[in-house]
Amino acid sequence: MTLLTVVKIALGLFGLGIVVFVHELGHFLAARFSGIGVEAFSIGWGKPVLKKKIGEVEYRLGMFPIGGYCKMKGENSYEEAWKNRKDNKESDTSSFYGAHPAKRILVAFAGPFFNFLFSVLVLSVLWGVGFTVETLENRIVLLSDIDGGSHPSDRAGLVSGDFILEIGGKPVNNYSDIRENIGLNPGKTLSVKVDRDGGILDLSVTPDLEKSGEGKIGVYYWVTPLIRSVAPDSPAEKAGLRAGDTIVSMNGSPLPYTVAAFRIFNDARPENFPVEYERGGSVFSTELTGVTYVSGSPETGVEYPSITYKTPSLPPPQALVTGIRESVKTLVVSGKSLALLFKGIDLTQAVSGPARITYMVGDVAAQGFGQSFSTGLSTAGSFLALISIALCFMNLLPLPILDGGLIVLSFVEGLIGRPLNPRFISIFQTAGVVIIFGLMLFSVFNDILFFTNR
Numbered sequence: 001m002t003l004l005t006v007v008k009i010a011l012g013l014f015g016l017g018i019v020v021f022v023h024e025l026g027h028f029l030a031a032r033f034s035g036i037g038v039e040a041f042s043i044g045w046g047k048p049v050l051k052k053k054i055g056e057v058e059y060r061l062g063m064f065p066i067g068g069y070c071k072m073k074g075e076n077s078y079e080e081a082w083k084n085r086k087d088n089k090e091s092d093t094s095s096f097y098g099a100h101p102a103k104r105i106l107v108a109f110a111g112p113f114f115n116f117l118f119s120v121l122v123l124s125v126l127w128g129v130g131f132t133v134e135t136l137e138n139r140i141v142l143l144s145d146i147d148g149g150s151h152p153s154d155r156a157g158l159v160s161g162d163f164i165l166e167i168g169g170k171p172v173n174n175y176s177d178i179r180e181n182i183g184l185n186p187g188k189t190l191s192v193k194v195d196r197d198g199g200i201l202d203l204s205v206t207p208d209l210e211k212s213g214e215g216k217i218g219v220y221y222w223v224t225p226l227i228r229s230v231a232p233d234s235p236a237e238k239a240g241l242r243a244g245d246t247i248v249s250m251n252g253s254p255l256p257y258t259v260a261a262f263r264i265f266n267d268a269r270p271e272n273f274p275v276e277y278e279r280g281g282s283v284f285s286t287e288l289t290g291v292t293y294v295s296g297s298p299e300t301g302v303e304y305p306s307i308t309y310k311t312p313s314l315p316p317p318q319a320l321v322t323g324i325r326e327s328v329k330t331l332v333v334s335g336k337s338l339a340l341l342f343k344g345i346d347l348t349q350a351v352s353g354p355a356r357i358t359y360m361v362g363d364v365a366a367q368g369f370g371q372s373f374s375t376g377l378s379t380a381g382s383f384l385a386l387i388s389i390a391l392c393f394m395n396l397l398p399l400p401i402l403d404g405g406l407i408v409l410s411f412v413e414g415l416i417g418r419p420l421n422p423r424f425i426s427i428f429q430t431a432g433v434v435i436i437f438g439l440m441l442f443s444v445f446n447d448i449l450f451f452t453n454r
Contacts, residue, residue: 234301
């Protein structure tokens with residue numbers, strides 16, 4: 001395991017720990033406000049390395065710094081009632097199942113709600129101070145030009161070199177906007193406005209539903225192969241390439257845009273191959289040696305230009321509104337993503353487990369900090385806001401053992417005006433444990449496939 005991987009895992013654990021801690025803090029504060037007793041509140045899981053009892057609550061620092069938990073008084077009383085063949089619930093009103101159903105709903109809802117507030121807070125701060133975004137321009141290359149197939153982009157009449165200006169009536173400023181608007185609308189016919197050689201065309205396209213659950217139309221980003229930088233001791237540096245050069249051809253084939261390398265090296269994977277490049281208006285030849293490949297693309301040590309822009313610093317009220325709007329938008333996207341699970345997507349690609357999520361959080365943060373400290377903070381903050389909303393949405397699902405399941409149980413109890421049978425609650429919660437445990441096993445299996453195929 002490399003030092004970079006260790007750093008990514010450490011950053012990921014720290015980030016996820018913050019999100020889970022915020023969730024449990026919501027439960028804790030709501031329980032204290034509602035008069036429900038809290039026996040223990042822990043930062044981190046596992047055996048406590050530090051603990052101190054203040055009043056009725058034992059505060060703990062767990063061995064594993066991942067999230068935490070809030071243990072409430074009488075939260076398992078229904079199990080004891082069932083074992084003792086009692087039909088009534090806990091009579092102590094300071095106990096979780098002895099409290100009024102409305103109080104239990106408040107406590108259960110507070111965890112996801114705090115995750116939502118965390119997202120709003122993070123995004124509001126980011127929009128308030130402004131942040132740097134690195135992306136690519138809104139010019140496209142058709143996938144069919146690379147693989148020779150037929151895709152929605154071909155049927156829509158798009159061609160390589162088009163600049164996409166609007167999708168579904170929404171302005172497009174960069175390639176990230178293209179991915180977002182296409183990815184969230186599989187199967188939906190979208191209007192597309194393009195700039196082709198200075199002329200404006202109105203087209204329409206219907207994204208395919210990919211196995212990952214994302215909409216795709218079959219386009220890549222267009223990046224002119226103008227070298228921005230060359231990595232030290234890389235094949236490109238050894239071949240004499242430098243920043244400002246434009247690569248004209250690779251292995252004897254023209255390279256009009258960077259992703260043409262996929263087509264050029266579709267079958268062959270030569271370790272050494274010729275390269276032509278332009279410098280100062282003249283074309284020169286050299287040879288790259290010791291080249292490796294990642295996903296069919298040669299790793300030459302060359303970095304190409306991207307678009308970097310800084311968002312304006314918004315006034316606090318406007319930043320808050322934007323933070324709320326973006327958080328709600330992400331929550332809606334989570335709902336759409338759940339609906340896609342029932343449309344035949346490949347769950348092994350769509351479902352991530354804790355290991356992969358941890359790695360992704362750390363990877364995003366590491367890449368951001370690799371550019372600059374401020375970029376690292378903004379990138380990591382945005383991704384944590386996304387994870388926090390995902391945790392909010394997941395826990396509100398009306399499934400046993402989740403917060404949403406507890407809300408449903410409490411609502412039904414309040415509706416019928418009497419306690420639910422402890423046996424029913426126990427079976428309901430046990431079913432939840434089985435479902436969640438099965439999902440965890442499945443997600444861990446997916447994580448293993450993800451890391452072994454990297």
